[in-house]
Amino acid sequence: HVPLFLCRAYTADIQTEPDLVDYDEDLENYPHTYSDPFNPYKESKISAVDITVEAVDENRVMVNITDPLTGIHRRGKQLSLRDVLKNDLKYKISYHKPGSTGKRDIISDSSMAEVSKLDAGESYCFMAAAFIPSRPKGSQLGAWSQQLCTPQVYSILHELYLGTWVGIIFILLTVFFIIVTATVLCCRCCQQRNSTQSSTPV
Numbered sequence: 001h002v003p004l005f006l007c008r009a010y011t012a013d014i015q016t017e018p019d020l021v022d023y024d025e026d027l028e029n030y031p032h033t034y035s036d037p038f039n040p041y042k043e044s045k046i047s048a049v050d051i052t053v054e055a056v057d058e059n060r061v062m063v064n065i066t067d068p069l070t071g072i073h074r075r076g077k078q079l080s081l082r083d084v085l086k087n088d089l090k091y092k093i094s095y096h097k098p099g100s101t102g103k104r105d106i107i108s109d110s111s112m113a114e115v116s117k118l119d120a121g122e123s124y125c126f127m128a129a130a131f132i133p134s135r136p137k138g139s140q141l142g143a144w145s146q147q148l149c150t151p152q153v154y155s156i157l158h159e160l161y162l163g164t165w166v167g168i169i170f171i172l173l174t175v176f177f178i179i180v181t182a183t184v185l186c187c188r189c190c191q192q193r194n195s196t197q198s199s200t201p202v
Contacts, residue, residue, distance in 0.1 A: 009037040046081065046130045046142025049091070053148050058120040061150060065091055065111040065128050081130055082111070092131040092141060095124050098149060107131060123152040 012035040047068035054062045067081040067089075074083075082089055093113055096103040106115065118124055126149070130142035 009039045011035055011037050042135050043139060046132070048143035048145050049081075049128055049130055051126065051128045051145045051148060053126050053150055055150055056114065059118050060114055060116045061118060061124065061126070063093055063108075063113045063115060063126055063128060065108075065113070065145075067111065067130070085132065088132055088134050090131045090133060091128050093126060093128045094144075095126045098123055098125055121152065123150055125149040 013032060014035060015032040049068060050066040052064045054064070056062050069078050069080055070084055072079045072084060087109075091108045091111065091113060092105060093108060093115065094103050094105050095115060097119075106113070113128075115124075115126070125147050127144045127147045129144045132140050132142075
């Protein structure tokens with residue numbers, strides 16, 4: 001999957017040079033050292049991805065991820081992280097409510113990830129990072145993206161103030177009391193008529 005040249009270990013020969021280069025001098029006589037072996041696939045730092053968030057409905061949000069470009073070119077095209085790592089690349093998405101310390105994480109194989117089971121009407125903040133589970137644990141995660149938050153959506157019920165609700169409840173109770181009172185009075189009137197008619201001599 002991953003190009004072989006990325007999986008190999010490389011060592012750099014670090015040489016020192018004089019301030020003024022004398023081309024007759026042999027630069028190999030100056031001090032030099034070798035770097036520690038470096039494996040591009042396992043040790044390269046992964047840049048941050050870009051994300052956009054879009055509400056699907058009141059309980060779901062779609063997170064769209066754009067991969068960073070690498071320094072690798074092939075046939076005149078600059079390759080993205082997905083082009084290089086292919087199926088080895090996954091994404092870690094972290095989300096939480098603003099002001100809350102409780103974060104949730106999901107892992108996605110695709111650059112289009114749906115986050116579901118969200119509380120209706122609530123705002124959520126999202127971040128994403130490239131995740132390569134085949135790398136050593138300390139270098140599996142790339143840099144985090146910029147955090148993006150969805151707006152808090154208020155329904156008609158949320159927009160009604162407490163005082164409005166109290167007023168509505170009071171009106172409903174008043175109407176209910178009037179209906180009950182009118183019903184009781186009507187029943188009493190009917191009973192009185194019946195008793196009057198029954199007591200009248202024929």
